[in-house]
Amino acid sequence: MNAGGGGVGATPFGGLLRALRLARRWTIEELAEASGVSVRAIGDMERGRSLRPQRGTVTALAQGLELDGAAHSELLAALRAGRPAAQPSVPPASPYTLPRGVRDFVGRHAELAALRALVQRFVTESRAEGAGRSPAPVAVLSGPPGSGKTTLAVRLAEESAPSFPDGAFLIDMRGLDAQPLSADQAVLRLLGAWGVADAELGRRSAEERLARFQATAAALRAVVVLDNVGSEAQVRPLLPRGGGLLLVVSSRRTLAGLEGVHRVELGTLTREDSASLLRAVVGADRTDAEPAAVRAVTELCGHLPLALRVAANWAAARTNWSLQRLADRLADEERRLEALSAGDLRVNTAFALSYSRLASGTARMFRLLSLLPGADFSGPSAAVLADTSLPAAEDLLEELLDAGLLTASRGDRYRIHDLLRLYAGARRRAEDGDEASVAARARLRAWLLDTAVLAGRWYEPDHGAPPPAPGRLVALDDREQATRWMKTESDNWLAAFREAAEAGEHAKVVEVADATIWFSDHWVSWGHWIEVYKRSAEAAAALGDPVREASHRNNLAGAYWIGERRHDKAVGEARHALAIAEKCGDVTQQAWAHHHLGGLHALVDDLPPAADHYQRAKELFARADEVNGYLAASNMTIRVAEKAGRPRQAVAAYDEVMDLLDASEHRDRIPPNVRDTTVTFATFYVSFAHLNQGRWQEAVDALRLARGRLTAHGWHERAGTAHLHMAHALVHLGRLAEAEAEYRSVLTMADLVPSAMLDDARAALDALAAGTPSPPTRFV
Structure with missing residues (x-):
């Protein structure tokens, strides 16, 4: 069979490529000359021997054949149809796991050698001295944009991974953004990646979260890359104080204000390393054959890794073109296209060349x-x-x-x-002009926010799964998929939400905030709910909708406390919500405002007003026939009554909650998650009343029900309290072996509960061993 023939095994792509070539009356050699793709590669594609040609190669062929957009798309469709089906990708355990580095890494020998020695020295010393004696090193990689800081950081993390078995993670600190990632947001993301429950993170202050971060980091042997850091303030709180957390920081700035770090400054590549990068991507045969062209290409790219890689990828897809042709095109592009600077480097030449050859x-x-x-x-x-x-x-x-x-x-x-x-x-x-850009941005904004509404409403009792839609671009078939999308796309949909607010799209802002109210309870540690509900309250006010404004100010009150522990702000917003709801006569939002105020008073042990607010909330919820709100207020009544020294009233409130949950008329009105949470905390709260009345068996029964549920919800400190209190009650009952097991369960939660709780458990175990147990009789 000659070079112009087809083959029995030709794929749809190969057959179409051959037909397009023959339509121009070209030989394979002529197509190779026009496209830059080698004769052998074209022959293999036409015969079906190459099942996975790169799309860049297909583009080069389309340009050589001078195909229009429709014909190019048809060729790509044929390529897709002939490829083996791809296996579905398995989502990573965390969105912040280290991405895969480049396989053709070259150069940076001195820098990488110094970093390797730094890591190896720490690994050797920690094995000799024991973990936790001194913190792992912090490496700061700085240099101009495109110099390969992230690539080097990921390379070091990948190489070091065997010595750090608890994983490797990367957080983009977005230092150049108008709103860069804060240190607290980075702490939240890392703790979440390390398995700390969202509910636990949400109820801690920023200072407590940072302390939790340092305690967790001290117990790990892991690598963390903080990429694209803009300032010392973003990273200083994250510097490890002990343990085995290797921290690698990349920044365009030197971050001179950080002390005790090891700095590596990256400039451009050497001539030799620049040539090595071209050789790794393009192939040794081609680069070795044209050393002068290689020198020209590397000079025109300013020896900048990003520019070199872009140019090399362009050449790699055009195997039949000389590197001198690449150098000539780079020189030509530099003369006629505007510059894009990186420091004093002109890198637009490589970008412009690749861009100009795109379909x-x-x-x-x-x-x-x-x-x-x-x-x-x-x-x-x-x-x-x-x-x-x-x-x-x-x-x-x-x-x-x-x-x-x-x-x-x-x-x-x-x-x-x-x-x-x-x-x-x-x-x-x-x-493209402004009109096309505005339309595209509006299209993306609408889609992101509409999808956020669909995903967020999965958690609403009356919504759940969205209706089937064949054209939907993302799967939202269950809560896990909805949650994954909301979290993975959070930066994008939050930016769209901000755009909508600034553009005066008030109805959309309110709709998104309405749809995420229930979801926010499942991601309390996100850190942006204050902004969401502040903007939505302002949007509702602009719409002249006082009911929704009251609703979102109630949500804002909760967000101020959960997100920033701002008691004053939370009280102010709850009172504002109450005033708006009273003025417009909305009973439900009045009830929620009283509910929030009751909780805020209880937090500072101001119990009489707390009890009054909860009682008022119950009355208003009953008038509005809002059973779920009534349950929430009743649950808190249990705890407030017990703390105020009225255990019988607490038990009566508990009995009322259980009766409501069992009532047939409410069975379909209480969502499963509300029912589960209500039972969990009602039994936990009533256990204090039983304990303080010396009703030890009743306390054991309640705590046995609550402890596993608390753990499942991620409320580890309360779960630890349940184990400890249950152990004390069991000692009072004379069941010492069971009590010992519960005390030891507390010790297994060493990274999850306060140190004082661990000390209490150890002291109780010592007393049991000595035969002198003395469990408390007062529980708070």
């Missing part, structure tokens, strides 16, 4: 990606931006990935370097 649809996608607000993104977001199907969007993203204009992130997500984002934005402004 029109791919180039448009690249420009539109500059509108994405988050650090990373998914195929559905790109599809919405480009107003195209998900498969088509994924094809375009893969072309950009092949061209080096995108990088793969965790799971099936993508990232765009901030320099490339700037370049894409410049091209968008020059080529």
Whole structure:
């Protein structure tokens, strides 16, 4: 069979490629010359021997054949149809697990050697002295944009992983953003990645969370990369005080204000390393054959790793073109396209060359990606931006990935370097105009917020699963999928929410906040609920909707306490909500305002007003026929009555709660999660009344029911209290072996409960061993 023939095993792609070539009356050699793809590669594709040609190669062929957009899309569709089905990706255990580094890492020998020695010295010393004697080192990598700081940090983390068995994690600190990630937000993300329950994080202050972070970090042997740090304040609280947490920080700034860190400054690559990077991507045969062209390419790229990789990926897809041709094009692009600077480096040449060779649809996608607000993104977001199907969007993203204009992130997500984002934005402004950009941004904003509404409402009692929609771009078939989307896309939908608020889209702002009220109880540690409910309350006021304004000010009161422990702010918002609800006559929001005020008074042990507010809340909830609110207020009445020294009233309130839960008329009105939470805390609260009345068996029965449920909810401190109190009650009953087991259960929670609780358990065990147990008779 000659070079122009087909083959029996040709794929749909190969057959179409051959037909397009023959339609131009070209030989394979002529197509190779026009496209830059080798004769052998084209022959293998046409015969079906190459099942996975890169999309960048397909683009080069389409450009060589001078195909229009429709024909190019048809060729990509044929490629997709002929490929083996991909296995579904398994989502990572945490969204902050370390992404996979580049496989063709080269250069940075001196820097990497120094970092390796630093890590090895710590590993050796910690094995000799024992863990926790001194903190692991902190490495700060600084340098200009595109110099490979993140790549080096990830490389070090990957190499060090065997010595740090508790995992490797990366947090993008977004130091260049208008609202960079705070140290507290980084603490929340890392603690969540380390398995600390959201409920526990939500009830702790920022100072307590930081203390929890330091305690947890001291017990781990893990690697954390804090990428794209903008200031010392973002990272200083996270510096480990002991243990085995290796911290690697990357920043464009030197962060000179940090003390006791090991600094590595990255400049451009050496000539040798620049050539090595080209060789790793393009291939040794081609680079060794044209050393002068290699030198020219590396000079034109300013020896900047990002620019070199983009140019090298462009050349790798055009195997039949010389590197001198690449050098000539880089020089030409520099003369006729505007500069994009990185310090004093001109790197637009490499970007412009790759961009200029993109098919029109791919180039448009690249420009539109500059509108994405988050650090990373998914195929559905790109599809919405480009107003195209998900498969088509994924094809375009893969072309950009092949061209080096995108990088793969965790799971099936993508990232765009901030320099490339700037370049894409410049091209968008020059080529698309304001009208198209505004339309694309509005399209993405609407989709993100509409999806947030659907996902958030999974947790509402009257909603749950959204109605079937064949064209929906993301799966929201269960709560886990909804939660995953809300958390993974939180940076993007929050940015869209801010845009909507600033654009005066008040109805949409209120709708999103309404839809996330129940979900917020399941992600109390997020850190942005204050902003969400403040903006939604302002939007409701702008709409002239006092009921919703009262509702969101009630939510804001809770967010101020849970998010920042701002008692004064929380009380102020609850009173504001009460005044609005009274003025418009809304009974339900009056009840919730009294409920919040009762809780806020109880927090500072101001018990008489707390009891009054809860009683008023119950009366109003009853008038509004709002059983779930009534249960919430009744539960807190149990605790307040017991703390005020009225145990019989507490038990009576508990009995009322249980009767309401059992009543047939309320069975379908109380959601399962509300029922479960109500039982958990009602039994926990009433246990104090039993304990303080010396009703030891009743206390054991209540605590046995509550302890496992508290653990399941992530309320570990209260679960520890349940174990400890149950042990004390069992000692009073003379069941010492069971009591010992409960005391030891407290000790197994060493990383989850206060040290004072551990001390109490140890002292009780010592007293049991000595035969002199003396359990308390007063419980608070």
